[in-house]
Amino acid sequence: MEYIVFxxxxxxxxxxxxxxxxxxxxxxxxxxxxxxxxxVAGLFFQLEAQFVAAVQVIVYAGAIMVLFLFVxxxxxxxxxxxxxxxxxxxxxxxxxxxxxxxxxxxxxxFQWSATMGGLFGRPDRRSPAIGREHQGSGxxxxxxxxxxx
Amino acid sequence: xxxxxxxxxxxxxxxxxxxxRFLNQLDGQIFVLFVMTVAAAEAAVGLALIVILSRRADTLxxxxxxxxxx
Numbered sequence: 001m002e003y004i005v006f007x008x009x010x011x012x013x014x015x016x017x018x019x020x021x022x023x024x025x026x027x028x029x030x031x032x033x034x035x036x037x038x039x040v041a042g043l044f045f046q047l048e049a050q051f052v053a054a055v056q057v058i059v060y061a062g063a064i065m066v067l068f069l070f071v072x073x074x075x076x077x078x079x080x081x082x083x084x085x086x087x088x089x090x091x092x093x094x095x096x097x098x099x100x101x102x103x104x105x106x107x108x109x110f111q112w113s114a115t116m117g118g119l120f121g122r123p124d125r126r127s128p129a130i131g132r133e134h135q136g137s138g139x140x141x142x143x144x145x146x147x148x149x
Numbered sequence: 150x151x152x153x154x155x156x157x158x159x160x161x162x163x164x165x166x167x168x169x170r171f172l173n174q175l176d177g178q179i180f181v182l183f184v185m186t187v188a189a190a191e192a193a194v195g196l197a198l199i200v201i202l203s204r205r206a207d208t209l210x211x212x213x214x215x216x217x218x219x
Contacts, residue, residue: 017156020156021153029152033152036156036159037159040159040162040163043163047167049166049169051178052162052166052178052181052182052185055185056162059185060155060159060185060188060189064192064193067196068152068192068196071196071199071200075199075200
């Protein structure tokens, strides 16, 4: 049940974030960002941070995004168009960074206990004998993570 | 572009809250409140700058509003 809620909210948040980045018109991006903030507030609620979720809705979606909408409607920006060369350059850079980020994320996912051991200094409780070895590889993952960040 | 900054700050907030729950500490949530305050202030200042830029340069494109020598 928790997984259904989490995956639903996460899908909504990621889709809304993609809409923010990909739309030509700024007003559509702002409205999608409001949806994204709502989904993320739901995720905060699920992480047992109820106060932060309420603050997120009130401050972010209620104040900051209203400010954004006012400015967008005041300035009336024209819809953006990129030249084909610029679009190709942006695509190449985005794919490179995306591949690197995907690599780091896969490493963190499949060496989760090693990463957590390296980050927090607690060896995996199920295997105390090889905990030290896990910590060694965990710090390597940590160094890669910090380089990516 | 300013909306992407808000997205990134939200991602950071999510990470902080995840770790706060993972470690059963409250420090992450306190820091998230700090980050939200900073994000709100920075969004207000940035939007004010954008309004002034559009009035002075009649364009929102920062490449065209460049008055540097080179």
